[in-house]
Amino acid sequence: MKILVCIDRVCDGEAPFTVEGDGRTIRPADQAAWRMNRYDEFAMEEALQLKERGIAAGIDAVSVGTDATTVALRKALEMGAHDAVLIRTGEVHLTPAMKAHLIAAMAADVRYDLILAGMTSEQGLNAAVGPMIAALLKIPHATAVLKMDLEDDCRRVRVQRELDAETRECFRLSLPAVVAVQSGINRPRYPSLSNVLRARDQEIRIINASDLAGAAPDQEIVAVRKPRAGTGFMEIQGSTVEKAEGLYAWLHERSLL
Amino acid sequence: MILAIAEPSVPASDAATMEAVSCAVQISAIRSSTVILASAGKDFEEFRNAEGVRLPCDVVLIEGQSLAHYNAEGYAAAITGLIDHLNPTEIVIAGTSRGGDLAPYLAMRISAAYISVVTGVRGEGGSPVYTRPCWHGKMEMDVVSRRERTVVSVQPGAFSAAPLVGDERFHVERFPVSVALTATEPEGTLAVSQGDDTGLANAEVIVSAGRGIGNRENLSLLMELASLFPRSALGASRPVCDYGWLPYGRQVGQTGRRVSPRLYIACGISGSMQHLAGMRSSAHIVAVNNDRDAPIFRHAHAGVVEDCATFIRVFLDLVKERENGKATQSEEI
Numbered sequence: 034m035k036i037l038v039c040i041d042r043v044c045d046g047e048a049p050f051t052v053e054g055d056g057r058t059i060r061p062a063d064q065a066a067w068r069m070n071r072y073d074e075f076a077m078e079e080a081l082q083l084k085e086r087g088i089a090a091g092i093d094a095v096s097v098g099t100d101a102t103t104v105a106l107r108k109a110l111e112m113g114a115h116d117a118v119l120i121r122t123g124e125v126h127l128t129p130a131m132k133a134h135l136i137a138a139m140a141a142d143v144r145y146d147l148i149l150a151g152m153t154s155e156q157g158l159n160a161a162v163g164p165m166i167a168a169l170l171k172i173p174h175a176t177a178v179l180k181m182d183l184e185d186d187c188r189r190v191r192v193q194r195e196l197d198a199e200t201r202e203c204f205r206l207s208l209p210a211v212v213a214v215q216s217g218i219n220r221p222r223y224p225s226l227s228n229v230l231r232a233r234d235q236e237i238r239i240i241n242a243s244d245l246a247g248a249a250p251d252q253e254i255v256a257v258r259k260p261r262a263g264t265g266f267m268e269i270q271g272s273t274v275e276k277a278e279g280l281y282a283w284l285h286e287r288s289l290l
Numbered sequence: 291m292i293l294a295i296a297e298p299s300v301p302a303s304d305a306a307t308m309e310a311v312s313c314a315v316q317i318s319a320i321r322s323s324t325v326i327l328a329s330a331g332k333d334f335e336e337f338r339n340a341e342g343v344r345l346p347c348d349v350v351l352i353e354g355q356s357l358a359h360y361n362a363e364g365y366a367a368a369i370t371g372l373i374d375h376l377n378p379t380e381i382v383i384a385g386t387s388r389g390g391d392l393a394p395y396l397a398m399r400i401s402a403a404y405i406s407v408v409t410g411v412r413g414e415g416g417s418p419v420y421t422r423p424c425w426h427g428k429m430e431m432d433v434v435s436r437r438e439r440t441v442v443s444v445q446p447g448a449f450s451a452a453p454l455v456g457d458e459r460f461h462v463e464r465f466p467v468s469v470a471l472t473a474t475e476p477e478g479t480l481a482v483s484q485g486d487d488t489g490l491a492n493a494e495v496i497v498s499a500g501r502g503i504g505n506r507e508n509l510s511l512l513m514e515l516a517s518l519f520p521r522s523a524l525g526a527s528r529p530v531c532d533y534g535w536l537p538y539g540r541q542v543g544q545t546g547r548r549v550s551p552r553l554y555i556a557c558g559i560s561g562s563m564q565h566l567a568g569m570r571s572s573a574h575i576v577a578v579n580n581d582r583d584a585p586i587f588r589h590a591h592a593g594v595v596e597d598c599a600t601f602i603r604v605f606l607d608l609v610k611e612r613e614n615g616k617a618t619q620s621e622e623i
Contacts, residue, residue: 046426046560047581059425071529129394130404156426158563159406161394164362168398173363173473176391191477196387198484198538198546203477204361210473215545217532249436251403255419256432262588269594276594277605280576281612283592289495289553289574290518290609 034146034187034208036080036089038114039136039163040096041070042105043156057254058126069105072151074112074221075214079181080149081113082219088183089147091115095139097132099124103237110232111224117235122242126254129157133165134248139240141170146187148211152177163213174211175204179218183208292318293378294347295369296329298360298388302337305451306384312449313411313442314382315346320413326350326376328465330368331357337462345460350376354467359476360388366396368467373400375465378439380418385443387545397441404441405433407563409448427562427585446544447567484539489523495553498525498542498569499535502558502579503598506535511602512557518609525549525569527559543568558598561586578602 048065083089094109096102097120106117120135140148153160160176167174179201180193188208193201195215269279284290294314297306314325325347337349352372356364373381383393385407397404410421417434420442424431490496497516499509516522526536528543542549544567554572559565561584570589577590580597587593594601
């Protein structure tokens with residue numbers, strides 16, 4: 034069977050950033066590191082385990098964005114994806130619906146048996162692209178999946194999705210299907226040296242977004258800002274020792290220590 | 291009109307449903323419109339008999355086969371039928387596990403805009419402007435829809451679970467649909483054990499570990515910190531459990547345990563929405579994190595911007611020094 038894994042690129046969460054003059058664009062510092070979305074590592078690992086069990090014949094990784102997005106695809110190749118596809122767009126804000134339309138258009142041509150995605154993007158926090166691809170391709174899906182098994186000669190996938198800490202919800206989905214995995218479904222591997230070397234020279238296939246049936250933005254950002262801090266917050270300042278003394282005093286005053 | 295969707299397979303008075311209704315009521319005020327709450331797969335009597343359920347809107351019960359258990363395929367088809375009938379401008383769904391599974395799928399099926407994890411809404415020129423988190427939860431953004439129809443998912447806890455203008459005498463109507471599942475077979479729910487009792491439920495003080503503690507070895511520092519307090523327990527953020535540093539039984543958050551101890555010390559935890567949902571109601575929250583912009587500081591009462599391990603070492607030394615000092619003093623007396 035053939036698997037597609039949807040990969041997103043995110044900026045390191047701790048990198049400094051500024052808001053541009055337009056008041057609605059966040060610009061990370063030039064030295065900020067970009068990498069694969071952590072949730073997508075779990076999706077890649079799930080695909081690789083299917084390959085190792087002889088179930089998956091081919092694994093393609095796909096990402097939507099500018100040339101800079103290849104950093105995430107390179108990581109997918111290092112982990113063990115066979116091919117990587119960049120759906121190249123200009124430097125525009127991409128909503129989940131825009132990404133889903135492009136990936137669905139690309140996937141419709143290839144006819145994948147299984148499309149895997151991470152549950153959400155750490156950066157965008159939408160958790161939407163997976164289910165949207167399913168709706169566009171008119172195939173079933175499940176999100177927050179913590180266990181998946183293929184059965185019936187790979188005609189169906191049996192999934193457990195997370196409802197809360199103590200409850201899961203179980204489905205059998207006919208393939209093709211989209212499965213968006215929750216973090217913790219597996220332990221994503223570190224790329225082996227041989228795979229890193231192989232990935233370094235491998236070509237990433239590029240499809241221009243303008244050649245696919247995309248969608249216009251479904252929403253517009255009108256402002257970004259720092260959320261208001263909660264009331265009653267006190268930052269304890271000073272040298273490290275002074276901060277320790279400050280916290281000690283703070284806890285003491287409240288009879289907590 | 292604005293359509294709110296009830297959380298599937300839970301009692302009629304469920305908080306997530308009421309929060310979605312609250313958001314829908316706010317949108318209806320902006321649009322000078324009305325709200326209808328749609329509930330799929332629930333039986334009529336449950337809503338009628340649910341004591342104390344007050345609603346600021348009427349209810350439509352979507353009835354049909356394939357809706358007994360939540361499943362995206364059946365629910366989306368059934369709700370799409372109702373949407374064609376009622377022609378709502380906004381469809382509001384709680385951002386729970388099931389709501390988050392359904393909402394983006396439904397949005398694409400009906401070619402609507404999808405605005406997720408909404409934490410607030412205000413009007414501008416008679417149209418809603420939504421606030422939602424972005425950039426790793428460190429920033430928030432205002433967005434407007436660019437489609438005639440919009441599906442909105444609501445961040446749990448962001449809107450009131452008690453719509454004040456409610457009335458017990460709401461009208462309930464039935465909307466029968468015929469939905470056949472073609473690709474989904476629901477198999478019901480499954481209880482999973484998270485292992486040993488970790489003492490989190492009864493702890494007065496919880497010291498919680500996040501990715502920012504750096505490595506597994508530094509957990510011993512947190513244990514030492516916890517041991518300063520009687521009735522304390524060690525908690526964790528989801529990534530720490532994903533790494534296998536601590537078992538999932540220690541995970542605090544929306545998908546873990548919900549706790550509200552007297553004191554919660556978040557060490558190297560950035561404060562994802564997921565985590566905050568599980569500990570926000572703690573009486574005192576202390577956060578230690580080297581990132582001044584970490585969302586956890588917005589919900590903490592006291593905060594220290596420092597590398598976690600370094601700070602805890604210094605703090606432990608200080609406490610030892612003070613305790614020794616006390617011991618010496620009492621000897622002198």
